[in-house]
Amino acid sequence: MPAIDEAIAYIDSLALGEKFEYAKVAKMYSVNRITLSRRHQRVQRPRCTLSPHQEAKLVRYIKELTERRLPPTRSIIRNFMSKLATKDVSKSWVTRFINCNKNKLTS
Structure with a gap:
């Protein structure tokens, strides 16, 4: 479980009305305070x-497409991902995915 999710679980496990500070919880779990507060308040969704x-x-x-010498275009990746996640993703999602997985993907 990512640290941000652990921090949110910790906050949710506190008794109703119990005081806490996002800064202290963020430091405890080594996560960004602003991201933690936005995710906990459901203002921001996880990117993943x-x-x-x-x-x-x-x-x-x-990798299979590359091995078969079929260049995996962004639209092919986007369509396959949409089927996997059962929802549409933005064009920028593919770019972020490729950038995050550079070391696993070769062209």
Whole structure:
């Protein structure tokens, strides 16, 4: 479980009305205070749309396309991801995914 999720779980486990400071919880879990408060208040959603298993499946799919000499275009990746996550993703999601997985993907 990511540290941000652990911090949110900790806050949620506190008794109703019990006082806490986002700064102290953020420091305790080594996460960004602003991100923690936004996620806890449900102002900001996590960027990650895939589970680690789904991410590995997508990376494997891209590698298979590359091995078969079919260049995996952004639209192909986006369509496959949408099927995996059962929801549409933005065009910028593909760019972020590629940048985050540079070391796993080769062109």
